[in-house]
Amino acid sequence: MEQPGFVDVLPLSPLQEGLLFHALHQGSGPDEYVVQVVLELDGPLRAAELRGAAEAILRRHPNLSAAFWFEGVDSPVQVIPRSVTLPWAEFDLRGRTVDEQRAERERLLLEQREAGFDLFDPPLLRFALIRLEPQRHLLVLTNHHILLDGWSYPVLFRELFQLYQSGGDDSELPRVTPYREYLAWLAGQDRQAAEDAWRRALAGLSEPTLLAPTAGPAGPGRRAQATLELPAELTADLRVLGRRRELTTGTLVQGAWAILLRSLTGRSDVVFGTTVAGRPPQLPGVESMVGLFINTVPVRVRLDPHEPLADALRRFRDEQAALVNHQHLSLTDAGRLSGHGKLFDSLVVFENYPLDTAGITPAGSELRAADIAGHDGSHYPLSLIVFPGEKIVLRLDYRSDVFGPSTVEQLLGRLGRLLEALCANPDCPVGNVDLVGDVERERLLGLNDPAVVTPSAVVPELFGRQVALRPEAIAVVSGEAELTYAELDARSNQLARHLVASGVGPERVVGLALPRSVEAVVAVLAVLKAGGAYLPIDPGNPAERVRSILRDATPVLLLTTAATRPGVEDGGTPTVVLDSPEVQQRLAAQPTAELTDAERGGALHPGQAAYVIYTSGSSGIPKGVAATHEDVVELTGDRAFDSYADARVLVHSPLAFDASTYEIWVPLLRGARLVLAPGEAVDLDAWHSTITRNRVTHAFLTTALFNHLVGERIELVSALREVWTGGEVVSTQAFRRAVETCPNTRFVHVYGPTETTTFCAYHEVRTADSIGNTVPIGRAMRNMRVYVLDGFLGLVPVGVVGELYVCLLYTP
Incomplete structure (x- = not known):
């Protein structure tokens, strides 16, 4: 301020309050609300008189000299000082080349903007005059937006040049309505x-x-x-x-x-x-x-x-x-x-x-505005x-x-x-x-692959092909126990005959409450060979949840062990305790040959249910999801698993978790080996021993488990040839560390609800540099398509939020 004292104290308009708040909280860096208008002027120009006209503008519109106070007052106010000195600068760029002028002009304009304003130190505007040629100038007005809006600039510049033309005489200009009258109108x-x-x-x-x-x-x-x-x-x-x-x-x-x-x-x-x-x-x-x-x-x-x-x-x-x-x-x-x-x-x-x-x-003015530009x-x-x-x-x-x-x-x-x-x-x-x-x-x-025509098949049929190709190859390992493909085939045929004799047939549901074991693998295969659909039940679940699932699925039979039977028995469903001596004798007496359609009461069909898995459901009530033989065949037939013939896949997911579909059926239908993790609870030391001793190559890890292993037990991850992970929002930090630390491991981020048979899309992460703010879920799996649609079921463009829709290109 040029002289102490002020002539008026005014309230703020609504937008002035907002701009003041923003100025006080924006932090370091240039003020985003500094506005700049640049006039290119042609003709003879008298700089001193133009400066005097600008000074007259401030006297004519006192609110342009306002300072903004916010400390020590109940509400922020704008204070109009008695007088201020107009900031005015002149720069002479005459004699420079066009390129030199352009570069220096841009530097000066940026300098004027970045100088900013102190809202307590008026005026919150400044003028600069840049001489380019004897009769070519730039007039630059830089101000804080808190003073002026766009409609005010034409008024201001017209008055400025009229005052310049008249030598500062404003008698021909209309009377100014003080800004305080507008503020009074607002208050009223x-x-x-x-x-x-x-x-x-x-x-x-x-x-x-x-x-x-x-x-x-x-x-x-x-x-x-x-x-x-x-x-x-x-x-x-x-x-x-x-x-x-x-x-x-x-x-x-x-x-x-x-x-x-x-x-x-x-x-x-x-x-x-x-x-x-x-x-x-x-x-x-x-x-x-x-x-x-x-x-x-x-x-x-x-x-x-x-x-x-x-x-x-x-x-x-x-x-x-x-x-x-x-x-x-x-x-x-x-x-x-x-x-x-x-x-x-x-x-x-x-x-x-x-x-x-x-x-x-x-x-009639010799001075003419040739161009106008702005920055806001x-x-x-x-x-x-x-x-x-x-x-x-x-x-x-x-x-x-x-x-x-x-x-x-x-x-x-x-x-x-x-x-x-x-x-x-x-x-x-x-x-x-x-x-x-x-x-x-x-x-x-085009982000989805075209449909693939695949021969119609059921799970036991594809398993039988692997038995014929590699009967002596190891199919499943659990601790010291192991079964070859031929042995697994024989034992599952024996159990399948027992199931048929117990009333199991096409589309009949069989409950399985079995620990992770060779017997559990035999059981799921046997149920499918008998024509039924297996229903995994976790005996450790609350009793009410187990009862709810049994009431809804109405299985014709329950397969348990002596240890798991108490947690699932409902008193109404027949139960077979697989480790009882009586059942063991009956199974041993059954033929080991493949069942005929006549024996199981009908032919197997790709559209028949293979399993039913209950999820928690969005309402908290268990919801059953049935997957068909064709669903399982399509999953295991994806080209992502073409290299699995020599794979050794870690089986650690509960049978009632849909990841078990990948862990069991992908290796078995590809001729690979299942390696069962010991115990029901996760024991990483025991895992390390199992992975090392059995030379495990592949595993699926939930997102939480993946993050934990990468952070705490990276040696378990690096020992694997391929890791699939998904289920929750993935940690990009964990993925980067995994890719950087385990160069010999292939990492695949996967997505899919239970309804899509475990997975519907996957994305291989090849390098740490390819990981951005998120890890994509990738492309659809075989004979599926994924679309991101809006709330009106229209395709959304790339980068736009929508809902994921999954489409099957086959008929389940």
């Missing part, structure tokens, strides 16, 4: 009515709409732009559509942005921000006032997939019209009323103020700036540390396609609007 509005209106408008909003929910403060130099110019024909079509349907271009673009947000977030109730002019028409002289009048308000759009586009936009228009008289409420208050502190992180701005070269300098900013990660004209221009300002250039270009392309679709068929239901272009659609569909 019905706050309760405004709060009621916004409370109704935001009622029921379940969550904010955040495109970058984890983004922290932006660092220096992390903003970029991308632009799309709409064809003149499309611009004209939008205007015609607007006239016919009584919709403004702004409503059309905002509606398209809402649909784009829906596709990006997967939600049909979205919110974004927009700026409103904030100049009340009832305030005399408001059109020639200079200051910050705009306000940022939330825009809520609820999308019904069945509603025609034009109807949805008219409803949206009417909802916004009901808020026009209440748009002075602060964004902070609107967020509080909604129950969410932060409502959105994307902004839509219409640059419809007349800031161009025409009319800036007075008629925002703390929002993504802002859509709309420039009207014969060709509408859409510009996305974005944080380059949050969004990549290709992502932003894709967003602009989708927004353009949305506007085209709107013009082409305004009565199209909202849910039918397609954001994916032909090229992108082809790419998305």
